[in-house]
Amino acid sequence: MKEILSKDNQKYAKECLNEALNIGLKFKLNNNFKEKKYTEQNFKELLKIPKKGTELKELLKNFEEDILPYCSNFSNENFMGFPDAGNSIAGISGALLTDFLQQNLINSSFCAPIATYMEIAVIKWLREIIGYEIKPINNIWDVGGIITYGGTGSNATAMLLARENFKKNTMKNGVKNPSNYKIVIPKGIGHYSIRSSSMWLGCGDNIIEVETENFRYNLEALEETLIKYRGKIMSVVAYVGDSRTMTIENLKAVYKLVKKIDSNIWLHADACHGFSLAFSKKLRQKIDGIECFDSISTDPHKVLTIPYCVSALLIKNPEKMKLITSTSDLIMQEDYAWGQITPFIGSKSWVSLKIWFMIKNIGIENIGKMIEERCEIAKKFADMIEKSDDFVLINDININSVVFMYVGSKKDILRNEDIEKLNKLNIKLHCKMMDKGIYHLHKFSLPDDRGVLKKGAIIHPLRYMSGNPNINTKNLENVLNYIRTLAGEIDE
Numbered sequence: 001m002k003e004i005l006s007k008d009n010q011k012y013a014k015e016c017l018n019e020a021l022n023i024g025l026k027f028k029l030n031n032n033f034k035e036k037k038y039t040e041q042n043f044k045e046l047l048k049i050p051k052k053g054t055e056l057k058e059l060l061k062n063f064e065e066d067i068l069p070y071c072s073n074f075s076n077e078n079f080m081g082f083p084d085a086g087n088s089i090a091g092i093s094g095a096l097l098t099d100f101l102q103q104n105l106i107n108s109s110f111c112a113p114i115a116t117y118m119e120i121a122v123i124k125w126l127r128e129i130i131g132y133e134i135k136p137i138n139n140i141w142d143v144g145g146i147i148t149y150g151g152t153g154s155n156a157t158a159m160l161l162a163r164e165n166f167k168k169n170t171m172k173n174g175v176k177n178p179s180n181y182k183i184v185i186p187k188g189i190g191h192y193s194i195r196s197s198s199m200w201l202g203c204g205d206n207i208i209e210v211e212t213e214n215f216r217y218n219l220e221a222l223e224e225t226l227i228k229y230r231g232k233i234m235s236v237v238a239y240v241g242d243s244r245t246m247t248i249e250n251l252k253a254v255y256k257l258v259k260k261i262d263s264n265i266w267l268h269a270d271a272c273h274g275f276s277l278a279f280s281k282k283l284r285q286k287i288d289g290i291e292c293f294d295s296i297s298t299d300p301h302k303v304l305t306i307p308y309c310v311s312a313l314l315i316k317n318p319e320k321m322k323l324i325t326s327t328s329d330l331i332m333q334e335d336y337a338w339g340q341i342t343p344f345i346g347s348k349s350w351v352s353l354k355i356w357f358m359i360k361n362i363g364i365e366n367i368g369k370m371i372e373e374r375c376e377i378a379k380k381f382a383d384m385i386e387k388s389d390d391f392v393l394i395n396d397i398n399i400n401s402v403v404f405m406y407v408g409s410k411k412d413i414l415r416n417e418d419i420e421k422l423n424k425l426n427i428k429l430h431c432k433m434m435d436k437g438i439y440h441l442h443k444f445s446l447p448d449d450r451g452v453l454k455k456g457a458i459i460h461p462l463r464y465m466s467g468n469p470n471i472n473t474k475n476l477e478n479v480l481n482y483i484r485t486l487a488g489e490i491d492e
């Protein structure tokens with residue numbers, strides 16, 4: 001069969017794969033972040049089932065012409081809302097090879113012999129970088145981490161560990177009274193994956209949201225909560241870079257407080273973004289205390305310029321993985337079969353190869369420099385905003401998120417500008433921006449915790465997040481001017 005790779009059609013396969021590669025490169029280096037806007041009308045076309053096949057070269061051509069213009073290009077310099085540029089050449093090489101090599105890490109000996117050890121190595125590197133203790137590894141339960149397909153998967157697995165640690169054998173016996181399995185998160189800034197995990201795990205919607213101050217736990221409110229619900233809290237979650245403002249929690253204080261009140265509570269650090277600071281000697285101190293937490297979620301596909309989807313959940317005490325071990329005669333009962341400790345995952349692709357390539361290629365020291373530059377450019381952008389007459393800065397820059405609002409004139413703010421009016425203006429600006437598809441910034445709702453406009457009011461700011469090393473200060477000046485132009489169009 002021509003469509004199936006064999007020794008007889010190597011030349012044809014190479015031509016097709018080269019073409020796929022060219023399309024990918026051309027796309028990533030395109031000037032706009034999106035060429036065309038997709039509509040529901042086009043969607044109906046897509047639903048038609050292909051009864052007859054299309055020759056691959058023709059299919060690639062059709063794809064390039066008809067599909068690609070509608071794709072969002074996260075590695076474009078005008079794509080500024082998220083840091084996940086996915087443009088490390090080594091990372092992309094790893095991604096290509098992952099799919100080529102088809103190693104299945106569910107089992108080691110016959111499915112993925114060296115891949116298993118390389119995945120263990122990647123986890124060991126991350127543990128070392130983050131500051132967890134490194135012990136000899138003699139089997140899979142000694143590793144102290146697993147690779148998942150995203151921060152959501154890592155958080156869900158962390159909550160499963162928390163649940164089993166809290167009431168042993170819940171996996172076997174089921175959840176008896178869900179309201180006794182509470183999870184504590186900071187109010188208004190948590191990522192939905194924790195609430196969803198609680199529900200996926202049969203613990204219901206029993207999340208307790210604690211008041212915050214400047215996007216961190218209000219420690220008095222946290223203490224009151226811990227005392228009030230003593231014995232009913234399975235986990236406290238802290239953000240090492242929350243999804244909106246990238247504020248780093250007061251890690252040591254939260255650790256001391258939680259463990260003083262109940263040492264059995266599972267302390268989870270969602271460091272999907274913030275673990276990146278551990279690569280830099282200069283920035284590492286910002287996340288000191290993280291190594292005391294029972295588990296840590298990391299998202300290399302967000303912050304290390306690595307393509308989707310790969311995350312690592314690190315566990316302080318590797319032995320705890322025994323709490324969530326799966327046994328089946330379909331998984332080899334061997335020392336290094338990952339399938340024994342990777343809940344929610346069956347066949348397991350070698351996605352950690354992307355991390356392996358990227359870290360080997362750039363090296364820890366230069367990754368550290370890259371992260372430092374990323375934090376610097378976020379500060380520069382915040383500075384531009386502070387110095388401007390028509391934008392206000394909403395957050396302190398802890399890592400790489402710059403949350404801001406267009407206000408027209410700061411003098412109006414001093415005259416007690418109506419927040420609803422500002423919200424509407426920024427929502428309109430964002431809609432217009434999305435519609436035109438030239439620039440991308442993120443937008444969300446957020447409590448004004450710092451009281452920039454009005455303490456506690458719900459605001460709808462815009463957000464730039466540095467991550468793509470190709471974005472420079474000129475690009476950032478341009479986006480501010482672009483917003484001013486859009487604002488002018490709204491006024492008219």
Ligand SMILES: Cc1ncc(COP(=O)(O)O)c(C=O)c1O
Pocket residue numbers: 149150151152153155191193239241242243270272273299311
């Ligand atoms: C703080 C935080 N945790 C978890 C997640 C979920 O990560 P993923 O999208 O990789 O599942 C996100 C996503 O933005 C996040 O910002």
